[in-house]
Amino acid sequence: MEIELATQKSWKKWLVGLLFLLLLAYATYAVSSKSVKSISAADVSFQTVQQGALDIYSNAYGELISAKKRLLTAPALGKVSEILVRPGTKVLPETVILLLSNPKLEQQVSKARGELAQQKAKLAAFKYEQQSERLNYQGRVADIEAEIEKAQLELSVNEALSSLGVAAKIELQRAKLAVKQETNRLTFEKEKYKQFIEMQSHQLTQRDITITQQEYDVVLLAKQLDDMHVKAGIAGSLQTLEVELGQSVQLGESLAKVGSEQELIARIRLPQQQADQIDINAKVSIDTQKGMISAYISRIESVVTNGSVLAEAVLDGELTSNARPALSISAQVFVKHQTNAVYIRQAAGIRPRSKQTLFVRTQSNLLEQREVSFGELSQGNLIIKQGLTPGEDIVSTDISKYNKFKQLLLTE
Helix, strand or coil, X not given: CHHHHHHHHHHHHHHHHHHHHHHHHHHHHHHHHHHEEEEEHHHCCEEXXXXXXXXXXXXEEEEEEECXXXXXXXXXXXXXXXXXXXXXCEECCCCEEEEEECHHHHHHHHHHHHHHHHHHHHHHHHHHHHHHHHHHHHHHHHHHHHHHHHHHHHHHHHHHHHHHCCCCHHHXXXXXXXXXXXHHHHHHHHHHHHHHHHHHHHHHHHHHHHHHHHXXXXXXXXXXXXXXXXXXXXXXXXEEECCCCCCEECXXXXXXXXXXCCCEEEEEEEEHHHHCCCCCCCEEEEECCCCEEEEEXXXXXXXXXXXXXXXXXXXXXXXXXXXXCCCEEEEEEEXXXXXXXXXXXXXXXXXXXXXXXXXXXXXXXXXXXXXXXEEEEECCEXXXXXXXXXXXXXXXXXXXXXXXXXXXXXXX
């Protein structure tokens, strides 16, 4: 009886072990059936990882602005009497934007011109007076010279008579004295005449300076009056008008702004993480939606605002038909040349500067999930920093619904 009980216990142990093995096999099958799922190759598209030289460009956005701008200000105190041009209108340098009136300025111009005319008349009269005075001096010199000739003649006669013993010595001495006195008078008169000419020259110079200053005042006031016809000054378009009809304005007050239309530059916002890699004179391709314009970076600011850095680009290519100030643009800015880049074409759902899990085709015809690090996006090419090697194929179709599977089996 004891042997029979031992046999029954052994049979039960074997039965429990068999059931355990069956359960373990089922669990293993269930797990393996969930980890590897089949997918038809016809439902999947691939792209191959490339390697080679690649120019890296940065995407940027901005707008076109006028390269030349002119602020129109009031040349004098006045009132807006007429507005001839409104914002958005194309203008030339001589186009009159608005008219300012100032009766007092008109009176000042008239008064200044009258004073100039008076000073010129006084100068003409002064010249006549001085001419008359010069003639008087010249007449006195001529008279003295005649007296000298007469005295010299008497001296000659007395000398001749004295040699004959006829003339008295006193008469001879008197004749010599007369010649000497008249000669001294002539020297003195000529010196006075010389000083008079010099003084007259200084007086004329002084009067000329006064007239020149008055002419300058007249020109300045006349220009102020002419500038009351406020002109554009440059070719372009009127961008803003800051006054209304009948408004009084002060000297130097802002009236309007004019900007060029054919001479444009691009103001673009560079991503902060790439701004320090971009050089001055870097090549830029600007898209205006109606074509491309070539340009180059001329200035980069150092201040970061909302994750971007402001830069300016000079346009050196032909403008598109829609190019105008304030036009929104997109741009591709050259960053660097990478000689041995690993990259793919950007596919839906793949973001630059991110880590993402992709399905990669293996040699055993499986799709295997792998974490990949991406770098910059340049003209549709996405740089691969880590996780893929050249020649590998990645799934470019959206199969995110299979992300719970580590592997997928490709079937025909």
